[in-house]
Amino acid sequence: MIDAFHYSCEGESHKAINKVGQDYSFSSIVDDLAVAIVCDGHGGDRYFRSDIGSRCAVEATLEAVTFFVEKVGDSLFEKKKFTAVGPTSSLKDAEDLSEADSAFRQLFSSIIYKWNEKIKVHAKSEPLTEWEKANVPQQYLDEFLKSETFEKHYGCTLMTYVQTPKYWFAFHIGDGKCIFFQKDPIWTEPIPWDEKCFLNETTSLCDNSPIDEFRYCYEGDGKFPIAVLLGSDGIDDSFGETTNLVNFYIQILKMLAKEGVKATKSSVIETLPKLSKIGSKDDMSVACVFNLDQVKENINLFIRYQIDRANKELNDIEEKINHLKNRIDSLVSFSDEKSKIEFKYAVKDLERAFSAREKLAEKHNHLVEELPEGMVRPYFIEDEDYVIPTQEQPKSDEVVIEEEPKEPEKEVTTEAIPEEQNSHKESPKHQAKKLSPLESKKHRLKLQAQKKNHRKKRRR
Known part of the structure; x- marks a missing residue:
């Protein structure tokens, strides 16, 4: 049974400045035609109506795709093996375009045309709002009022997946991620990536020649993905590595299998705003x-994938722990300052590695419990009784002094002679120079006591 859902939320950064969310998403299952669409409006000042641009892009795409599927029928994709095409600029001058390539260029041209018509109608019928007048730089407001074309003000990205009983296809312009899940490999990104989409730069429907920036893929040989998830860049930016994003999507699939569509969508609605707050702070x-x-039938494969990832991370941590143990053992008997510092840092790194391993082992064993008993063994930490060695070192208030050969100490009586009568002799200060620091201190204290007694006797 094919099903679908979608959700968009306002980003945390937009909430902070009372700015509307600029993403728009859509999904539907109608007469065996499944469609999922995600559009991400641009956040710069110039693109101040990109939230409307995203909505118009979804509407234009749904209209164009529905007509495309009805017109081309099944014959265009019949028995076609998986095919992926990068940015179509590489095809525009080719004389030997395949029938499918030509059909997709017509589809993309139709989407762009419909989108431009929709945003033009909106721009002409909807005057500047009070918020726009107060928050958009005047140069962009003037540009908007004088212009006859409005692509830049409504700019957005577009990502779409379409499935019929006989074939599927997907296309993309801009950033974000489209992840397919199947049996082998567990996940893929079938739509070729565009290197122009880097950091804050992205391709867009508002570019000068957007038709040459579409990427797409398709298949008509009877193979279908188990699940397809499209996410705007606010989501994948929150996870960093794609494998972390995949893990998040697997959690969604697991919930679908165990709790159904309604509970899963409710969880997504609750989770995405929290993710935006602690992650990218972007719309999602x-x-x-x-x-x-098929999700229910293959859910154990997805769990096994998560366990394999946890195992790899545990193996990496074990290697790090062994390295740090050896490093500590090599430093434990040295007492020079450099070795002490290196020892201290190695111990801290080891403590952190132990903590990370404990959390990861707990995660691993929790995943094992989700599988039938005995399918995968739990992870056991073998060195739980390990005690980190300590360096033997002097206490911080000890002063280690190499003793010099001592001269016989002259006896000093309590009947000390006034300094003014002994100017021809060595002063106590000069005597102290010949003594060790500790002896010098004791000697000074003794002389001070002698002076004090001498003054008392004179007063008497």
């Missing part, structure tokens, strides 16, 4: 098409 959108029966 997700749209998903999935075969619920």
Whole structure:
């Protein structure tokens, strides 16, 4: 059974300045046609109506895709093996375009045209709002009022997945991620990436020649993904590595299998705003098409993938722990200052590695419990009784002094002679120079006591 859901939320950074969310998402299952769409409006001042641009892009795409599927029928993709095409600029001058390539260029051209018509109608019918007048730089407001084309003010990205009973296809312009889940490999990114999408730079429907920036893929040989998840860049930016994003999506699939669509969507609605707050702070959108029966049937494969990832991370941590143990053992008997510092840092690193391993082992064993008993063994920490050695070192208030050969100490009586009568002799200060620091201190104290007694006798 094919099903779908979608959700978009306002980003934390937009809430802080009372700015509307600029993402728009959509999903539907109508007459065996499954569609999922995610659009991400640009956040710069110039693109101050990109939230409307995202909505118009979804509407234009749904209209164009529905007509495309009805027109081309099944024959265009019949028995076609998986095919992926990068930015179509590489095809525009080719004389030997395949029938599918030509059809997709017509589809993209139709989407761009419909989108431009929709944003033009909106721009002409909707005057500047009070918020726009107060928050958008005047140069962009003037540009908007004088212009006859409005792509820049409504600019956004577009990502789409379409599935029929006979074939599927997907296309993309801009950033964000489209992740497919299947049996082998567990996950892929089938739509080729565009290197122009880097950091804050992205391709867009508002570019000068957007038709040459679409990437796409398709398949008509009877193979379908178990699930497809489309997410705006606010989501993948929050996870860093794609494997972390995949793990998040697997959690969604696991919930679908165990608790159903309604509970899963409620959880996503609750989770995405929290993720934006602690992550990218950007708007977030997700749209998903999935075969619920196959998700349930293959859920153990996805859990095994998570366990394998945890095992790899545990192996990496074990290697680090062993290295740090050897490092500590090599430093424990040295007492020079450099070795002490290196020892101290190695111990701290080891403590952190122990803590990370403990948390990861707990996560690993929790995943094992989700599988049938005996399918995967739990992870056991073998060196729980390990005690970190300590360096033997002097106490901080001890002063280690190499003693010099001592001269016989002259006896000093309490009947000390006044200094003014002994100017021809060595002063106590000069005597102290010949003594060790400790002896010098004791000697000074003794002389001070002698002077004090001498003054008392004179007063008497």
